[in-house]
Amino acid sequence: MPPDILKILRPSIDVLMPYAVAAAAxxxxxxxxxxxxxxxxxxxxxxxxxxxxxxxxIRYAITAARSADELLAELAHxxxxxxxxxxxxxxxxxxxxxxAMTNFMDYHFFLGEALATVKNLGLEGVIxxxxxxxxxxxxxxxxxxxxxxxxxxxxxxxxxxREASVDRAVAAYPDxxxxxxxxxxxxxxxxxxxxxxxxLAGEKKK
Numbered sequence: 001m002p003p004d005i006l007k008i009l010r011p012s013i014d015v016l017m018p019y020a021v022a023a024a025a026x027x028x029x030x031x032x033x034x035x036x037x038x039x040x041x042x043x044x045x046x047x048x049x050x051x052x053x054x055x056x057x058i059r060y061a062i063t064a065a066r067s068a069d070e071l072l073a074e075l076a077h078x079x080x081x082x083x084x085x086x087x088x089x090x091x092x093x094x095x096x097x098x099x100a101m102t103n104f105m106d107y108h109f110f111l112g113e114a115l116a117t118v119k120n121l122g123l124e125g126v127i128x129x130x131x132x133x134x135x136x137x138x139x140x141x142x143x144x145x146x147x148x149x150x151x152x153x154x155x156x157x158x159x160x161x162r163e164a165s166v167d168r169a170v171a172a173y174p175d176x177x178x179x180x181x182x183x184x185x186x187x188x189x190x191x192x193x194x195x196x197x198x199x200l201a202g203e204k205k206k
Contacts, residue, residue: 028096029060031154038198043190045150045183048169057091064099068110071100072117075158079118079127082160093160094132101156104135114158128166130159146187149195150180 036058041050052058061078065071078095101107114129132153141147170176187195 025062028062028098028155032060032094032096032157034199035154039149042198043183043186045186047173047179048166052091055091057087057089059090059093060096061093062096062098065097066099068100068113071097071110072113075114075117076121079121079123079160082127082162083123087162087165091162091165095158095160096155097157098155101133104133104137107131107133107156125163128161128163130161132157132159144192146190146192146195147184149187150183 036049036053040046041053059078059082061074063071063074065074074097075095078093082090082093101110108131111129111131118124118127118129132151133156134152134154135143136148136151136153137143138145138148138151173179175182
């Protein structure tokens with residue numbers, strides 16, 4: 001997303017209440033869906049995303065959690081819901097937390113607690129967590145390295161995936177091990193200017 005997208009949505013985010021005010025939630029979901037359409041699916045960063053997106057099997061769970069404990073409680077709730085729901089209705093969940101772990105280092109260290117929660121709930125091998133953040137940085141990269149944009153979402157997000165679905169998708173995709181390296185090449189070809197144009201193209205049509 002454009003760097004100023006959070007500034008644009010900040011007034012709405014500030015009025016969030018538990019489980020979010022409807023209008024603010026709509027804006028957050030719209031921004032997340034746009035990112036999925038243009039970056040994740042549009043650039044084929046995740047070849048498995050298009051199917052669940054088109055089948056509307058993604059849950060966009062927005063929380064007003066502000067602390068680690070509040071977010072862990074929401075995480076446990078969403079994992080239990082994912083576990084108990086038929087995969088044909090719900091295959092994956094994006095737990096979006098715009099008010100918690102907005103600093104990437106806080107988010108990075110929180111992931112350890114999130115993974116411990118998976119283990120404590122007996123969900124290892126059942127559910128895995130993928131990490132997404134607007135300021136995501138891979139170890140050894142500079143803040144503005146284009147490589148980081150493979151995991152940069154418009155809001156701090158915990159992506160909950162069913163292990164069984166991941167295994168099936170990987171088995172059906174012959175070059176699954178090459179996805180990350182291919183994504184880095186895609187972003188290097190695109191560059192920062194090309195990344196910005198993904199969003200500017202939509203603005204020109206308005």
